[in-house]
Amino acid sequence: MTGPFRYTSPEPPKSATGEVADVYAQLATDFGIKDATTFVVLSASPTLLTATWALMRESLLAGRASRTGKELVAAGVSLANRCPFCATAHAVLLHATGxxxxxxxxxxxxxxxxxGDRRLLAWGKDMSAPQPFPAHEADEYVGTALAFHFINRVVSSLLSEQMLPGGAERYRLVRSTAGRSLAATVRRDLRPGASLPLLGTTGEAPPWAAASPVGTAYGALRTAAYQGAGLLSDEDAASVRESVAGWDGVTPLPLDARLPDRADRPGARLALLAARAPYRITDEDVAAWRVPPFTDHCLVHLIAFGAICAVERVEAVVRATDGERA
Known part of the structure; x- marks a missing residue:
């Protein structure tokens, strides 16, 4: 492996066209990070790329709620999911907020x-806890958390743990300097909904965000990610869903948990690991499944299927908790 991409070879962003180029342009303007590998890794599937970007933009970057508060939630999610790349990225973005x-x-x-900061961070780590934000901001906070439950899994599965070349992000001065360079972008007021014209898919918006751009983006991501189920047999796709449905949405997958056999059911193994423990995916796991005719497009969709199964399980936990509060 060379560079940040573990198992895929994305086209250089400068050669992108169509909706992929449009996402990169909006990403540079609204996120302030040109050619962010978090999104470049999804470029083999424009529908996944646009939907993932839209959900993150409409929940984390745009809207009324505190950017610092949403970064705390995203950091909590990333810490709970053992995603050092994303946890460091959110530390940099907290620096950007000052x-x-x-x-x-x-x-x-x-x-x-x-x-208040403690409660937001803790809720990001365990979303079965009471929601520490007003109901009218739930679409942004819940959307941010679910966006990073998805993104964490993509990153842990398909990218290296280093956020910057040479692992420079391990130095506080580098993190602080990187954050300061993003300060002006982070403090801009973004128009909600600007990413929605980029979407290549649609889907049903969830009740917690039905009338907002966050709900539209979430529905599109579910539709795009579920396309990956078609890479598995019906039996294997159902087994992944059933395993994730039995999860509490918080507890890490036990080391001795029984997984689908790598030789006989490599696709089910990859999808289940992407859902429950993406940081445990190995070169051997990918090589066992990644044989012709499977491509980068197929791999990102298989990982996305596992990731969205986990996201939906966490969403169900949030809905149950919100129902108790109501």
Whole structure:
């Protein structure tokens, strides 16, 4: 493996056309990070790329809720999912909001001093807890959390753990400097819904965000990600769904958990690991499944299928908790 991409070879962003080029252009303007590998890795599937970008943009970047608060939730999700790439990225973005001490506190795994910050970080780690934000901001906070439950799994499955060349992100000065370079972008007010014209799929919006751009983007991502089920037999796709349905949405997959056999059911194994423990995917797991005619497009869709199964399970936990609050 060379570079950030473990198992795929995306086309260079400068050669992108159509909706992929449109996403890269909006990403550079609204996110402030040109050619972000988190999204480039999905470029083999324009429908997945556009839907993932739309959900992140409409929940985390646009809207009324505090960007710092949403970054805390995203950091909590990333820490719970053992995604060091994403946890570091959110520390950088907390630096960008001006919360330099908070950024380093979160990345160290320490508890924030402010009670409100503590509650948001804790909810990101365990979304079965009561929601620590007003109901009218639920679409943004829940959308942010679910976006990163999906993105964490894509990143852990398909990217290296290093966010910057040479692992430079391990230095506090580098993180702080990178955050300061994004400060102006992070503090911009973005128009909600600007990503929706890019979407190549549609889907049913969830009740918690039905009338918002977040709901439209979430429905599109579910539709795009579920296309990956077609890469498995009906029996294997059902077994992945059943395994994830029995999960509590929080507890890591036990090391001794029984997994589908790599030799006989490599696709089911990959999808289930993407859902429950993407950081445990090995070169051997991918090589056992990635044989002709499967391509980069197929691999990102298989990983996306496992990821969206996990996202839907977490969403069900959130709905149950919200029902109890109501």
């Amino acid at each position: 919360e330099h001490r908070l950024a380093e506190t979160v990345l160290r795994g320490d508890v924030p001093e402010d009670p």
